[in-house]
Amino acid sequence: MKRELPLLITAVIGLFMLLSFYVPHHIVSVPADYLQQCAVIVVAFGYVLGGANALTVNLSAIARRQPDWPYKVVLVATLVFTVAIGLKEGRHWQDERTISMFLYNQVYSSMQGTMFALLAFFIASAAFRAFRVRTLEAGLLAAAALIVMLGRVPIGDQMTAWLPAPLRLGAVQDWIMNVPQNAAKRAILMGAALGVMATGLRVILGIERSYLGGGD
Amino acid sequence: MNLDWLEKLDRRWLFLIVGVLTMGPLLKPIGVPLGSSKPVQQFKAAIDALPEHSIVLMSCDYDPGGKPEMVPPTRTAFRQLMEKHCRVVITCLWTGGSGLVDETIESTANELRAKGMDVVYGRDYVDLGYKAGYEAVMVLMGKGIANAFPQDQRANRTASLPLMRDVRDYSSFALLVNISAGYPGTKEWVQQVNSRFHLPMVSACTAVSAPEFYPYLQSGQLKGLLGGMAGAAEYEKLRGEKGAATRGMDAQSFSHVFIALCIVMGNVVQWTKRKVPR
Numbered sequence: 001m002k003r004e005l006p007l008l009i010t011a012v013i014g015l016f017m018l019l020s021f022y023v024p025h026h027i028v029s030v031p032a033d034y035l036q037q038c039a040v041i042v043v044a045f046g047y048v049l050g051g052a053n054a055l056t057v058n059l060s061a062i063a064r065r066q067p068d069w070p071y072k073v074v075l076v077a078t079l080v081f082t083v084a085i086g087l088k089e090g091r092h093w094q095d096e097r098t099i100s101m102f103l104y105n106q107v108y109s110s111m112q113g114t115m116f117a118l119l120a121f122f123i124a125s126a127a128f129r130a131f132r133v134r135t136l137e138a139g140l141l142a143a144a145a146l147i148v149m150l151g152r153v154p155i156g157d158q159m160t161a162w163l164p165a166p167l168r169l170g171a172v173q174d175w176i177m178n179v180p181q182n183a184a185k186r187a188i189l190m191g192a193a194l195g196v197m198a199t200g201l202r203v204i205l206g207i208e209r210s211y212l213g214g215g216d
Numbered sequence: 217m218n219l220d221w222l223e224k225l226d227r228r229w230l231f232l233i234v235g236v237l238t239m240g241p242l243l244k245p246i247g248v249p250l251g252s253s254k255p256v257q258q259f260k261a262a263i264d265a266l267p268e269h270s271i272v273l274m275s276c277d278y279d280p281g282g283k284p285e286m287v288p289p290t291r292t293a294f295r296q297l298m299e300k301h302c303r304v305v306i307t308c309l310w311t312g313g314s315g316l317v318d319e320t321i322e323s324t325a326n327e328l329r330a331k332g333m334d335v336v337y338g339r340d341y342v343d344l345g346y347k348a349g350y351e352a353v354m355v356l357m358g359k360g361i362a363n364a365f366p367q368d369q370r371a372n373r374t375a376s377l378p379l380m381r382d383v384r385d386y387s388s389f390a391l392l393v394n395i396s397a398g399y400p401g402t403k404e405w406v407q408q409v410n411s412r413f414h415l416p417m418v419s420a421c422t423a424v425s426a427p428e429f430y431p432y433l434q435s436g437q438l439k440g441l442l443g444g445m446a447g448a449a450e451y452e453k454l455r456g457e458k459g460a461a462t463r464g465m466d467a468q469s470f471s472h473v474f475i476a477l478c479i480v481m482g483n484v485v486q487w488t489k490r491k492v493p494r
Contacts, residue, residue, distance in 0.1 A: 033363075036356045040349035040364075047311075047348065091371045094318065104315045109280035112312070116281045120471060124234045125227045127478040132486055142483070146476050152423065152446050154248045155469035170251060177430055186431045 007206040014204035054079060144180075148173050223485045230478065237474050241466030248469050250462065255433055256450040259440025262391060262418045263293065268301045270390035271383060273415070275405065276320075279312035282397030282422060288448040288461035289420035290317070290395050291324045294341075296455060297393070298328055303379050304341040305361065305389070309353060309400045314346035318369050338377040345369030350400040354408040358386050385413075391439075392417035398425060406432050420448065 013035065020032035058072040066072075085099045093100035133139045150156035151173025160168040202208035266272065274293065278286040297304050306321055308314045321343055328335045335341070344365040347353045356364040361383050362374045374380050382388060392415050396402040402419040406429075410417050416439055419429060423444025432438040442451050445468055448461035 029359075033356075033359050036352055036359070037363075039352040040347070040356060043350065043352060044348040094315070094370070101315065105319075108312065109283070109316065112279065112281040113283060120238065121231045121234050124230045124471075124475050124478050127475045128225075128230060128482040129227075131479045131482060133483050142479060146479060149472050149476050152444070153469040153472045154250050154446075154449075154465060155473060157251060158248060170253075174253065177427060178434070181427050182430045182434060185427060189431060 003209075003212060006212055007209070011204050011206060014200070018204075051079065051083070144176055148176055151176075219485045219488050222481060223489070233474060234471060237470040238467045241470060242463065245463055246466045248466055250449055250453045250465065252450045252454050253447070255441040255443070256447050256454065257440075258433075259418045259420070259442050259447075260296070260451060260454050262416070262439040263296050263300065263302075263393070266297075266300055266302055266390050269303065270300075271303045271305065271379070271388055272297055272391045272393060273305050273307070273386075273389045274393045274395070275307045275309065276313065276317040276395045277309045277401045278316075278395060278397035279310045280316050283316065284460070284464060285422050285445050285448065286395050286397055286420070287316070287320050288445070288459050288464075289442050289451060290320050292448065292451050292455055292457060292459060292461075293393050293395070293420065294321060294324050295328065295457075298325075298333065298335055298340065302390075303339075303382075305379070305383060306341065306343045307357075307365070308346045309350060310397070311346065311348070314369060318343050318345070338372070339379055342374075342377050342379050343369040344374065351404050351408050354400070354404060355412075358409070358413050360385050361388070386415045387413075389415055391415075394419045394421075396421045396425070398422070401425070402429055402432070402438070406437050410437050420451075423447075 016028075017032060017035065020028050023029075055076060058076050061072050062069050062076070082100075082103060085103065086093060089095075089098050089100050092098065095101075131142065131145075133142050147169060150159065151169035151171075156169035156173070160170075165171060199208060203211065263272075274290075274297070276286070276290055294304065306317065308317045321341065325335045325337070325341065337343075344361075345368060347365060349356070353364055362380060365374050368374055368377065386409060392405060392409065394402050394405050394417055396405075396419055402417075402421050402425070405417060405419075409415050417437075418440040419432075419438050420442035421429060421444070423446065426441065426443030426447070429438060429441055433441045442448055445461050445464050448459075449465045452459045452462045
């Protein structure tokens with residue numbers, strides 16, 4: 001029963017939501033809307049669960065003095081502090097000079113920007129040390145990467161301004177993006193969509209049970 | 217030729233060069249001439265084609281990590297929509313994005329007010345803020361926007377706002393402008409809303425995700441596409457603006473050239489090593 005009941009709920013809800021796609025009658029659409037609202041609420045609860053999980057995992061790591069435990073202290077302290085400030089300021093968190101907005105603009109925003117900015121430096125280093133052309137396929141990939149990388153920025157066209165317009169880097173880059181890239185991407189998208197449909201059906205029919213856990 | 221020194225080059229030199237190539241043009245712009253690609257022209261044309269006073273849904277799905285690529289098209293698209301006298305409903309499906317989106321929209325609205333335009337919150341634009349639920353929110357909005365967002369970002373009751381009295385569901389919108397940095401974003405809006413509710417849409421996305429959306433552009437599911445900062449800069453050029461994307465293009469151009477050089481030099485070192493008999 002412990003396994004059969006979740007499988008039955010999944011099958012019934014899954015089939016019902018599929019039906020709501022094709023039947024606009026209120027007998028179907030009203031409960032379908034309600035279920036969609038439930039889904040939004042469940043996702044919101046996921047954040048609470050995530051926060052609780054982050055606390056549990058990191059507090060136990062601190063208690064056991066695992067490697068890098070001082071960083072976990074910082075994580076837990078900032079998590080608790082941010083939540084406490086959010087609760088204290090409530091709906092007025094976006095007013096001028098609130099601590100929430102200070103944390104968002106001066107800490108969260110700056111740190112995220114810094115993380116992404118660092119990518120440029122590491123990409124340069126990786127391009128120099130790791131992008132090795134050892135096979136024909138790798139050569140084609142490197143050639144396409146170089147053309148697209150230079151063709152996507154205005155300097156690419158300036159560097160090849162002496163060539164006829166269709167042979168300039170911007171035009172060649174456009175062709176790569178619109179023809180070979182598009183063909184491959186479309187094939188991947190269609191394959192992925194078929195895979196999603198097959199997985200959805202397997203879940204609804206109870207063939208795919210990995211989401212229940214227990215390695216079944 | 218002995219390129220051993222290049223092979224043993226300390227990577228901090230690479231970091232230094234990238235830093236100089238990025239910072240230099242940002243501090244002293246050179247102004248590499250910009251072109252305008254077809255997807256960018258289509259993006260602008262899709263907004264130009266809207267009748268005056270149309271209601272447009274603008275979903276800004278990003279967070280501060282995507283600020284350099286996402287904020288410039290948000291500003292430019294909002295300006296174009298306001299100048300077209302369209303009314304804009306803004307949403308955000310990214311947890312960390314609503315603060316940045318609100319600040320971006322509000323500062324752009326203030327800029328327009330300073331130029332003498334009559335832009336009023338609640339009448340001309342509404343920021344509905346963030347809602348958890350990813351694709352579920354997109355589908356839920358199809359059953360009623362106020363149903364999915366009972367309050368706006370400023371905790372006003374959605375139904376009490378003058379603009380929202382004319383908004384029921386997706387059928388109330390003439391266009392969806394999606395500014396997308398990843399998941400959930402353009403792909404999900406195409407799959408859940410464009411295909412199901414037939415709402416025409418344009419997208420401004422990060423450069424890294426642009427190739428994924430070319431099939432949607434070619435099939436007509438996307439009416440226009442701005443790929444990364446380059447797309448945003450071309451859009452600014454078409455609109456006759458000189459915004460943050462245009463200023464960033466010099467830095468991006470030089471960084472791309474340097475990274476291309478790194479790939480070439482890395483392989484030259486490898487080939488010269490292979491030619492030396494052991």
